[in-house]
Amino acid sequence: MRDLVSKIHITMASTIPLLTPYKMGKINLSHRVVLAPMTRNRSYGNTPQPHAILYYSQRATEGGLLITEATGVSDTAQGYPETPGIWTKDQVEAWKPIVNAVHEKGGIIFCQIWHVGRVSNYEFQPNGEAPLSSTDKGITPGVAGGAWSPPRKLRSDEIPALVNDFRLAARNAIDAGFDGVEIHGANGYIIEQFLKDQVNDRTDEYGGTLENRCRFALEIVEAVANEIGGDRVGIRLSTFANYMECEDSNPEALGLYMANALNKYEILYLHVIEPRMVEADTLYDTPYSTLPMKKAFKGTFISSGGYKRDDAINAVADSKTDLVAFGRLFLANPDLPKRFEIGAGLNKYDRNTFYTQDPKLGYTDYAFLEV
Secondary structure (H helix, E strand, O other), rough: OHHHHHHHHHHHHHHOOHHHHHHEEEEOOOOEEEEEOOOOOOHHHHOOOOOHHHHHHOOOOOOOEEOOEEEEEOHHHOOOOOOEOOOHHHHHHHHHHHHHHHOOOEEEOOOEEOOOOOOHOOOOOOHHHHOOOOOOOOOOOOOHHHOOOOOOEEOOHHHHHHHHHHHHHHHHHHHOOOEEEEEEEEEOOHHHHOOOOOOOOOOOOOOOHHHHHHHHHHHHHHHHHHOOOOOOOOEOOOOOOOHOOOOOOOOOHHHHHHHHHHHHOOOOOEEEOOOOOEEEOOOOOOOOOOHHHHOOOOOOOEOOOOOOHHHHHHHHOOOOOOOEEHHHHHHHHHHHHHHHOOOOOOOOOOOHOOOOOOOOOOOOOOOOOOO
């Protein structure tokens, strides 16, 4: 009977584009459902904890891709409580059993590496210093509920050291056993603070023209790709969005420029937040599309931003994307690929527990299907 059920599942999966195999560079994926990176605020002292072993392994499947929560590249990268880092040996060691648990289930796991830039305050910075950014313009106090401190504009001679922080973090991720890294170039954090012209007010080689504004991001990509190989590198962008007051006057041109420029480094994937996701948690009608970016980029294209099962299936079927990343749905349904496969109902996520520091509540206590 069990063999019959398995055969039925295989047949069903083969007819659902979202659940068909996909070859991402040298990595063989068994389906196209990706765990999106989600800040979880449960890494006490910026160090991953044992409860993360269960959290990630619950969502691991044979040949399934997971992307970790954003992970700091240095002690200046922090802007939220209890987020993980990967700049110390202890942090690297703490990540190892998490990665191993995913690998034991046949899963693939990438570490998303980030620096928050001006999305921070004195409390999170070494010696209470000002957060670093492309600019000295701060975020309006109260945006996203934060008490943001005025940032300090990086001098051009300081930027290579920050690029190197990303390089070292990528090396540390590989040392921890990760299959690769995703550079966080989205959601209003430091890379976007350079990319977007409504924030970047620099007059040096990192500001002004589109090419100059993209220089910082591409220097990071180049450094990371040279360190660990482009086939282990992805980047996430949200060129159409306005997270943390990070907006651009011509997002289509910015997105297309980056998609083309990234080809030089032969990176594995480009992960883009849909234009409809202009603000977190809210979907909008929009004339914009990521399709020009997908057509320009030569690697794997991952789309995210408020997808449900049916529109994700259609996006893959229509070749609008290769893979689809799910956040809240995958959080509340650790067996999401299986639920999609058999058309099962979904657990509802509890927004009130997204960012608590509890090691279980809203983290590892969501129910699996009873089979």
